[in-house]
Amino acid sequence: MKTKTIWASLFAALALIVPRVALAADPCRTQEFEGIPFSVCEARAGDDIRLWLKDGTGALIGTPERLRAQLAPSERLVFAMNAGMYAPDRQPVGLFIESGVELRPIVTAEGPGNFGLLPNGVFCIGERLRVIESRAFAAAPPACRFATQSGPMLVIDGALHPRFLPDSDSTNIRNGVGVSAEGDRAWFVISDRPVTFHRFARFFRDVLGARDALYLDGSISRLIVPAEGRADLGLPMGPIVGVVAPVDGQD
Template sequence: MWRLAFVLAFCGAAAFAGCRDMAFEGASYSVCEVSAADDLRLFHSGPEGALGSFSAVDQTLKPQGLRLDFAMNAGMYHRDLAPVGLYVENGAQAAPLVTRAGPGNFGLLPNGVFCIGKTLRVIETLAFEAAEPKCRYATQSGPMLVIGGKLHPKFLADSDSLNIRNGVGVSADGNRAVFVISNDPVNFYAFARLFRDGLGLPDALYFDGSISRLYDHDSGRHDAGFPMGPMVGVVVAR
């Protein structure tokens, strides 16, 4: 019953209201909901190359009188921090869509794209290629966690591949995106079930594992670590 109340509380949210912790099936998660009305952007590069950190993103916003309110790593990247798959920032495509299967989690098809446009969408890669939706920002990652209400077919409930994981799920109407990072190591099956059964979201996409990090201005949380590639964040006035 408490899970239902939690989901209903989220459904009524009109704007970003910070992050909160949530327990689901014995694991702890930090959950951050964003509205389509929020100023949600993707970040990767500045004048001197890849930004690599939440602090660097915040510094690029400072001259505009803006700051990060929330941020998270948002997709896999190569050693030089370049995006592995499709990356679109402020309408400009910096990396192309990758449709083939491949090694690692990214290539565990089906994978997908998180698209920020008039609405917020998670779209399976081949469906994205066919539809060519208009995205002001887009990042490709993988695997998909939930596709049309179904878990990725290759996930195993008893998998012993446990890790800190992060990703994003979207509501059916595209008005909400829910960003989640696990505070405990979990497998893909458990993480996907959180989005579908704990948060009631029909589509969700995996961002990454061991490098998963979160920034939340209100709580003071600022996860540090090695430089990151694509990042997603909500921008507000300072």
């Protein structure tokens, strides 16, 4: 835990001093909430949103450089970030579906750590973009091209997770995903300074209007936005979520 805290402090400091390239059409934006800057990357249901874990040889991808190597010459990475909790070997802790194939099963039991702080949930990428409580997902699994399980839920049908405390002193760099009530939009967010769960959840609900939102990771969270020159430093990732688009001028 001490090592993770040191990394979190380092990332927070770097976020304040590393310059970013401002483009006419930035894929992500910065929004402040209660004095804290949050980086928000928005995607729509028709966008090419993917999850990655391993390359074609079975090796874990883990880094921005290896991730970009998975794309076709006609494709570019718009943004990417951590996509959920993982074990020391960087394998997903819970459900993971990639290109329609279930690589890890769903976990519905209560357990230790943030993942086991029920209710937790699943981010499902299908015709709609959905964040679904894990036991509800297990009872009636929707069709997902990609899906990742993490926890805890941040926002559940418009309400904050019942275990979050407004006066908590537990702060971290955090990243997560929230979805609109219609399922047509998803917001991928990372706090650029340490925040509590309560403040992070309220940002999704009160600023972005997310009906449901899911915590993805904490002090080791990273955001990669090539067009802005942003590639947060950190340890290799486990599951990764991101958006891919055609190279300019190609369809």
